[in-house]
Amino acid sequence: MSEMRYTKDHEWLRVEGQTATVGITDYAQTQLGDVVYVELPEPGVILAKGGEAAVVxxxxxxxxxxxxxSGEVTQANQALVERPGAINTDATGEGWFYKIRLTEPAQVAELMDQATYDAYLAELG
Amino acid sequence: MTEPQATTLFETPLGDLHRELGARMVPFAGYAMPVQYPAGIIAEHRHTREHAGLFDVSHMGQVALRGPQAARALETMVPGDVAGLEAGRQRYTLFTNPSGGILDDLMVTNAGDHLFVVVNAGCKQADIEHLIVSIGGRVGIEVLADRALLALQGPEAAAVMERLAPASAAMGFMSGRDLDIAGVACFVTRSGYTGEDGFEISVPANRAEAVARVLLAQSEVAPVGLGARDSLRLEAGLCLYGSDIDTTTTPIEAGLAWTIGKRRRAEGGFPGAEIILGQLRDGPARRRVGIRPEGKAPARAHTDIVDAVGRKIGEVTSGGFGPSLDAPIAMGFVETAFAQPGSELGLMVRGTARPARVVPLPFVPHRYRK
Structure with a gap:
């Protein structure tokens, strides 16, 4: 059972065993408007929690x-480079950015769960 | 929404209509303005290139200059030929300063018994004060604060206007006249800021929503926000005041020498004439150019432009994505030696020099009515 977790900057993370998939939320894509370009991390890159990982x-x-x-990038969504509009049409599905092997799985619990994130969005209006 | 709920923002007469249409409102030049509607910037941009887009540009300043000396007086402030503008004709020109810089760009129409002037929203207070101080003693200056301004742009704009105001069909590009639209007396020019054929409609503020609704009811027309207005003008190679041109750029550097008529070149008599006409004669040290990045990464305004060895040779002044080209595009100023189409440049995006080249402007050919 995979669970979605969220940051205050509107990234999402979905844990699947030792690895996790990362993207930006539907709220984030709505705020951005039409996405025309993404820059993704290369596989093998070590990312720290809160560090710059990608550009949209x-x-x-x-x-x-x-x-x-935190973790090591295992895969980047190359299809997204060709078709960045997928972030607008399917932010939490086809619009994923990259996968990482988690080096500090305990960090996941520090992220917002669905109910907390929903409440956070409601606060933003 | 995270935009601050600033209580000081002005509303255009179409504010309620924008919200009803689902616009995302943002602060712009002191006004709450629609940056996009639910269709999104790319769809709105393409709709304008293929059909007709309706823009609210009521934040811009509209001014009437009256009196027999109006044209000659305005010529002391701009390098354009205003005195030679025939009744019903419109011209693009610039307020210049004594050092040859640009204070604002503007449209001037000879409306017969007065000059109808449209200036940028962000400059309008300064422009009006500048007009009063410079020529207020001999010209009647009336700020048309009770008028809204709508722009209808795109290849199908002419068919829409002909349906609503048949006399519009005879209008040439860069002309203006009084026209009734849906029973409302408007002043209409055939002009715009998209590179397409189109019209700008000056309408009494209290009738603006009614006229906008009639236009939006036409099958060709969709509402278009400021986001697409910017991408359309960038593809058309048109300057944005405050980004591409300002008090530190001259008309010659900006590639706007064409706005200085033959008589004005010979006579001078406008602010900064010595510097501007000197650059016209000797060539400027830098020029505004079109830039195509080779990859897909957009280069935004203020991106440094470097040569092959990494020396800074200029800066991007407008940059983004051209929906009609499905590619990033930019304009910027470079040293004259690099201004020829084909020149190879580096754009410093996130610390890396990304290859790009100079291309002719506009990126998308203008399709003005002949």
Whole structure:
């Protein structure tokens, strides 16, 4: 059973055993508008929790994506480079950014669960 | 939404309509303005290129200059030929300063008994004060604060306008006249900021929503926000005041020498004429160019431009994504030696020089009415 976890910067993380998949939330893609470009981390790169992991650019602006947890990148979603619009149409599915092997799995519990994130969004209005 | 709920933002007469249409409102030049509607910037951009887009540009300043000396007086502030503008004709020109910099860009129409002037929202207070101080003693200056401004742009704009105001069909590009639209007396120019054929419609503020609704009811027309307005003008190679041109850029550096008529070149008599005409004669040290990045990464405004050995040779002034080209595009200023189309440049994006080259402007050919 995979569970979604969230950051305050609107990244999501889904744990599948020792690895996790990372993306940005539907709220984030709505705020960005039409995504036209992504820059993803190379497999093998070591990411620290909260460190710059990827770049996502809409027509209007560029935004950083920060890693929700520490780990080694095992795979980047190359299909997204060709079709960045998938972030707008399917942010938590086809719009995933990269997968990491978690080096500090305990960090996952520090992230917001679905109910907490929903409450956080409600607060943002 | 995380935008601050600033209580000081001005509303255009179409604010309620924008919200009803689902617009995302953002602060722009002191106004709450629609940056996009639910369709999104790319869809709105493409709709304008293929059909017709309706833009609210009521934040811009509209001013009437009256009196027999209006044209000659305005010529002391701009390098454009205003005195030679025939009744019903419109021209793009620039307020310049004594050092040859640009204070604002503007549209001037000879409306017969007055000059109709449209200036940028962010500059309008300064422009109005500048007009009053410079020529207020001999020209009547009336700020048309009770008028909204709508832009209808795109290849199908002419068919829409002809249906609603048949006399619009005879209008040439860069002309203006009074027209009734849906029973409302408007002043309409055939002009715009997208590279497409189109119209700008000055309408009494209290009738603006009614006219906008009639336009939106036409099958060709969709609402378009400021986001697509920016990507459309960038593809068309048109300057954005405050980004591409400002008090530190001259008309010659900016590639706007075409706005200085033959008589004005010979006579001068506008602020900064010595510097501007000197650059026209000798060539400027830097020029505004079109830039195509080779990869897919957009280069935004203020990105440094470097040569092959990493020396800074300029800066991006407008940059983003061109939906009609499905590619990143930019404009910027480079040293003149690098200004020829084909010149290879590096764009410093996130610490890396990314290859790009100079290309002719516009990126997307203009399709103005001949």
């Amino acid at each position: 650019e809409s027509v209007k602006a560029a935004s950083e994506v920060y890693s929700p947890a």
